[in-house]
Amino acid sequence: MNNLQELYQKVILNHAKNPVGYGTVPHANCVGALRNPECGDEITVYAEVDAQRIQQLGFTGAGCVISMASASMMVAQLNGRTLADAHQLWENFQNLVLQKDCDPDQLGDLAAFASLHQFPTRVRCGTLAWHALAEGLKEKGEVFDG
Amino acid sequence: MNNLQELYQKVILNHAKNPVGYGTVPHANCVGALRNPECGDEITVYAEVDAQRIQQLGFTGAGCVISMASASMMVAQLNGRTLADAHQLWENFQNLVLQKDCDPDQLGDLAAFASLHQFPTRVRCGTLAWHALAEGLKEKGEVFDG
Amino acid sequence: MTDYQGLTYLDNAATTPMPEEVLAVIDEYYRFNKVNVHRGIYQLAGRVTSAYEAVREQIAQWLHAPKPESVVFTSGTTDALNQVAFGYAQPRLHPGDEIIVSVLEHHSNLVPWQRVAAQTGARLRMVGMDSQGNLDYAQLAELINTHTKVVALTMVSNVLGTVVDVAKVAQLVHQYDGILVVDAAQAAAHLPIDVTAMDADFLSFSGHKMFGPTGIGVLYGKLARLEEMEPVRFGGEMVDLVTPTSATFQPLPIRLEAGTPNVAGVLGLGAAVKYLEKQDFAAIQKHEARLMQFLLTELQEVPEVKIYGPLDYQQRVGVVSFNVGKHHAHDVATILDASGVAVRAGHLCAEPLMQALNVSSVMRASFTFENQVADLQRLVDAVEQGGRILS
Amino acid sequence: MTDYQGLTYLDNAATTPMPEEVLAVIDEYYRFNKVNVHRGIYQLAGRVTSAYEAVREQIAQWLHAPKPESVVFTSGTTDALNQVAFGYAQPRLHPGDEIIVSVLEHHSNLVPWQRVAAQTGARLRMVGMDSQGNLDYAQLAELINTHTKVVALTMVSNVLGTVVDVAKVAQLVHQYDGILVVDAAQAAAHLPIDVTAMDADFLSFSGHKMFGPTGIGVLYGKLARLEEMEPVRFGGEMVDLVTPTSATFQPLPIRLEAGTPNVAGVLGLGAAVKYLEKQDFAAIQKHEARLMQFLLTELQEVPEVKIYGPLDYQQRVGVVSFNVGKHHAHDVATILDASGVAVRAGHLCAEPLMQALNVSSVMRASFTFENQVADLQRLVDAVEQGGRILS
Numbered sequence A, B: 001m002n003n004l005q006e007l008y009q010k011v012i013l014n015h016a017k018n019p020v021g022y023g024t025v026p027h028a029n030c031v032g033a034l035r036n037p038e039c040g041d042e043i044t045v046y047a048e049v050d051a052q053r054i055q056q057l058g059f060t061g062a063g064c065v066i067s068m069a070s071a072s073m074m075v076a077q078l079n080g081r082t083l084a085d086a087h088q089l090w091e092n093f094q095n096l097v098l099q100k101d102c103d104p105d106q107l108g109d110l111a112a113f114a115s116l117h118q119f120p121t122r123v124r125c126g127t128l129a130w131h132a133l134a135e136g137l138k139e140k141g142e143v144f145d146g
Numbered sequence C, D: 001m002t003d004y005q006g007l008t009y010l011d012n013a014a015t016t017p018m019p020e021e022v023l024a025v026i027d028e029y030y031r032f033n034k035v036n037v038h039r040g041i042y043q044l045a046g047r048v049t050s051a052y053e054a055v056r057e058q059i060a061q062w063l064h065a066p067k068p069e070s071v072v073f074t075s076g077t078t079d080a081l082n083q084v085a086f087g088y089a090q091p092r093l094h095p096g097d098e099i100i101v102s103v104l105e106h107h108s109n110l111v112p113w114q115r116v117a118a119q120t121g122a123r124l125r126m127v128g129m130d131s132q133g134n135l136d137y138a139q140l141a142e143l144i145n146t147h148t149k150v151v152a153l154t155m156v157s158n159v160l161g162t163v164v165d166v167a168k169v170a171q172l173v174h175q176y177d178g179i180l181v182v183d184a185a186q187a188a189a190h191l192p193i194d195v196t197a198m199d200a201d202f203l204s205f206s207g208h209k210m211f212g213p214t215g216i217g218v219l220y221g222k223l224a225r226l227e228e229m230e231p232v233r234f235g236g237e238m239v240d241l242v243t244p245t246s247a248t249f250q251p252l253p254i255r256l257e258a259g260t261p262n263v264a265g266v267l268g269l270g271a272a273v274k275y276l277e278k279q280d281f282a283a284i285q286k287h288e289a290r291l292m293q294f295l296l297t298e299l300q301e302v303p304e305v306k307i308y309g310p311l312d313y314q315q316r317v318g319v320v321s322f323n324v325g326k327h328h329a330h331d332v333a334t335i336l337d338a339s340g341v342a343v344r345a346g347h348l349c350a351e352p353l354m355q356a357l358n359v360s361s362v363m364r365a366s367f368t369f370e371n372q373v374a375d376l377q378r379l380v381d382a383v384e385q386g387g388r389i390l391s
């Protein structure tokens, strides 16, 4: 499997085609929207956060396979998890993307992005939803990014 | 005599040191002033023109040897001459400076500028007074330049 | 010519490659003649200044401009258009005045006008396109009226490749005493430009999109218009007499060129114009037409490909934008890149046009006369493969 | 290094020569990598964009700026200073506000402020110099008050070579909540610059005066100041969402870099900074001091030579301006040129300073650490000869 085939492997294409958690979240109290200025795509992430836990997570927007799959996997993994867990996963995923030490077992489907670092111009797509989540949490005073 | 010595020959240095017609002209009806933006020098040429003749010519201002000598020679040659004569001399002098065909006999002391074309960055200095005269005449409706 | 080392470079509308002879001129300047222009008494400064001013004359001739003073060097098209917007239009527009741009514009010929409109109270109006992506001349004729002060149009769309008949527009604009500003950024490498025949009031282009260096561009203006224009930058070279409280300015064009210019850029631009001038333009245009015909024909054969703009190869110049089914342009572009073909993907700095086309992004293949059919064949093959990988 | 082929080039304050390694970077970009930045999905565009952004980081480090976003690429010092004047100061100045510049300023740091003052009703005040040509700090302390919004000063005079203690000025300015704008055009090739230590709000310099290419410069700004600044140019790259009637902008610094940047210029500037960084600055400064000492000593020996500014070599950097008796600077400069020595002659884009010195023009010899005593010896010999020819 070459890098390209790895990037566009089945699990990623499937998440993009049938994303988990696509749609708004009724009781969302953290909403973050981000635009990728290069393609004009916008993604909005909705989270209902309560007691330091992401009770429900969802997203809307259109985008490329990479951004949609990454958003879908994010929702799949973080739904119902504590903010601390979420933060850890985000760090773990960033490490994967930056080719630093990471724990692939914790990444679940996100591990499919192992070759994303080979496509540096697409890293932004792969992390867009996460940054949008961070934007939303920032308003609640949670520092998620950085 | 090399080019440089020719440019700064006695006749030129003398005109610059003791310029002919330095000062204003009492009944001047054409006054033209020009600045050389590179050094900030300004020259003003005063002419009393009557019956298509330059009755009296003078100039004021400070400048380099080249601009002062050229102004002085201009005054020396054009005082009392008709505008037609003046125009011819100006063309003749321009031809000398541009290395075109010219009549050195008519040029008088101006012939000393034969090597000016070797110093293209100084051509502006050597023709400043003439352009100032042209500016002055323009206001009287006389097209002198060009 | 720039050697992309195996990559099939089809992003020429973003920036073109550069021929050896342009680089040679830049190198010579930096290697042997790196001096400043306009102010030096020493002969080397005089020589470089003459070479610099000779490029101005050369460009004036190339554009069929009557005088070299009509040519102002800028840092690019964006800089040039902003100078017109803020140096010419902004000081003379009032509430009630109207500015017209088209839906085809690059952001550089739109956003400055939005800002000028906001600052002056003038109204910004946008003319649309017909179903083929050509300027809607009928709508333009309706929009133009005695309030119209500025019509700012691209000569060639950087998305659709459609060509605006600027000469025809100029006539209309001038009937109402408006001025026509032409963005020739995408035209310069492809079409002959005759500012006198087209009767543009201002026209601009970038060196880097016509085989020249980065950081240099041209603003052409009719002398009367340039005289009316206020400088937007102040500083060395462009002033005459300066006192602690006042300044007078040099004559055109220096008045509009504050500070040390991009000397290497200007000399390189001169070499690029020379390179274009020595081409047989009739042959170039024929070759480009053949490339366009090939690309349009072959791309249409690829399943799911949707091409934007006219399908008639004679109606477009240099660029073809398209999408593949519902696949996102970024995904396809990544696959093309992995196959060794570089195209652009995104909104192409023309978001209003994307909105009009009802897409968020497209892929754009753009070529020059330096390209060959084989380059386009590689593109078509890669697009086919891309569709398969993503389905 | 640029080879002036026998000419002793002493006009380094106008533009410096350029080392091979800078040219090599420019050449490599044009030869193999000529693509546009920021918008390409293909890897080559990504690589060039990374290289471009790496220069921003490198310059931030070189300037001791806390963040790369503080570094905005411009087309030069003049462009940078105008952006501060029209993008920052102009929108926030009101009648009664005061701008302070010094008599030492280059026109590029004076004329924009004259214009801003005229547009806003702010008052432009000029601080003088002491008998040695150093900034008159006592007068400055008197002039600064609660109305002072902007103090714009050169770091090194391009005529006298005197150095302004900008850190000291910054303290004073900030006490009154004004901002300090530093013109470092003449400092960049000679002095270490630490924007954090000096606490400048804005600082600018030009690539071509520090061994780099033409057409590129830098505006450094404190992030808070840059955030407050309005763009003066609008177009591609710097916008985010554009509709027919509105536009939102990118974050810093891209928001302030409209249009295709001078990519080759930025990469070349990076190489020039690298060149400076690898020098032993202590050794350079010692060498420059020796050159200055030699030049001042020897020039004073030449009959009729009058030197402007301090005669103490430790009080000046890189430039010595002088006249020979009553001889006009243009005449002397022509003679020097004929002897193979290139110096500048004229008002040096500093007319108010000429007026203060009570001269209409001067000659200026300027050097860098690349020069040797022998270069200056040739100058001194030629000046001697010039005096003889003209007497």
Ligand SMILES: Cc1ncc(COP(=O)(O)O)c(C=O)c1O
Pocket (backbone or CB within 6 Å): C236, C259, C260, C261, D013, D014, D076, D077, D078, D079, D106, D108, D109, D154, D156, D157, D158, D183, D185, D186, D206, D349
């Ligand atoms: C002190 C000073 N400031 C500003 C400038 C303007 O720089 P540039 O012409 O590169 O914009 C110069 C040089 O010309 C200078 O010496």
Ligand SMILES: Cc1ncc(COP(=O)(O)O)c(C=O)c1O
Pocket (backbone or CB within 6 Å): C013, C014, C076, C077, C078, C079, C106, C108, C109, C154, C156, C157, C158, C183, C185, C186, C206, C349, D236, D259, D260, D261
């Ligand atoms: C039609 C059009 N106008 C303007 C521009 C802006 O040119 P530049 O980025 O060189 O300033 C471009 C290219 O980006 C363009 O394609």
